[in-house]
Amino acid sequence: MTIRVLVADDQPLIRAGLVSLCDAAPGLMIVGAAVDGDQAIALAASTAPDVILMDIRMPEVDGIVATRRILADSPDPAPKVLVLTTFDLDEYVYAALAAGAAGFLLKDTPPDRIIGAIQTIATGDILLAPQITRRLIEAYARHHRPRATERPELTALTARETEVLRLIGTGSSNAEIADGLLLSEATVKTHVKRIMGKLRLSSRAQAVVAAYESGLVVPGKPPGR
Template sequence: MTIRVLIADDQELVRAGLRMILNAQDDIEVIGEAADGQEAVDLAQSLRPDVCLFDIRMPRLDGIEATRILAGAGVAKPLAVVVITTFDLDEYVYGALRAGARGFLLKDAGAALLGQAIRAAAAGDALIAPNVTVRLLESFAAHSESDAVPAAPTEPLTAREEDVLATVARGLSNSEIAGELHITLSTVKTHLASLMTKLGVRNRVEIAIWALARRRER
């Protein structure tokens, strides 16, 4: 299946570059472009793309607020959003993740990682640039708006789920988890799905945040 993507960035040259990179991949198609956040929200609500790729700094409405409108808590039919920016600033990552983003990348991430982030978001997963993953997740957990102990799992975690939980908190990808734990990719995905259900979270980013918050409380 072709993944339909909406791009939002206030710089025309950046949009053109992103469009060229994404359209060059066989399973991805750019179906729309927006030059500001409000236009991005309007287009996203009418086109219903599989993934929205939003810059943070945009006129009228920034990328974080646009993400909150389309993917935030309480949105009936949330869209998948990946935030891409030039600035490696913690405040941007905190805002993007709290707003419901499924990915966070820097604009120098490269075509391969960009494609991976789009595919992960379309599949209901999440990807953050590897060079910032662990630091950002730890900082996010440390600066969480709530100091409460994370909610207990609805069911006890198995020993293998605890193993997977620990690797996700370290920022490992599915393939890296499979290699380290000597299990198949499909088994990794099964454990991740079970963790999301038991922990009441939406994606691997929230799994990692839960794990880091629990570690902080121990």
């Protein structure tokens, strides 16, 4: 299967480098290169990419707004948005994940890992590096007090689903959750699907955000039952 990739970055050198990298990779095909969020939105609508490499800081319309608009307007299956960032943009990354981005890459990620990340999220996996994702989200969450009222839908979750959501928030994979709760991986996948439906989430990354916002995961506190 050929993975259709759209690149959105306002820096010509980075944009050209990503285009060249993807063009040279077997199984990837560049369908467009956007210089800002507006163009990314237009190209996403006209080219139907599978994966979008999205910069955050762009003129006019930034990557967060562009991600939100693209995912809101795209027919199923919507493209997977992989945000490009640096460590000093913690709050922006959190906002991008909340907007529905599938995950993120650091801009100094080695080329082979960028290709691997594109292939990974194209198959439906969400977080490229859970440990880095947790670091970024925790840095943001420390300055934002969780409020249970932000997610009133949580009352619709069963006790088991709530526990699964908490473990998702710690960055645990389905296999790790299954091992910890003594369940089959297929059962965990069913719980995750139900959680996503009840909370109206579009990605596992959003489930991580929901776990932090609701207070199920407390930054700096070791995970425990």
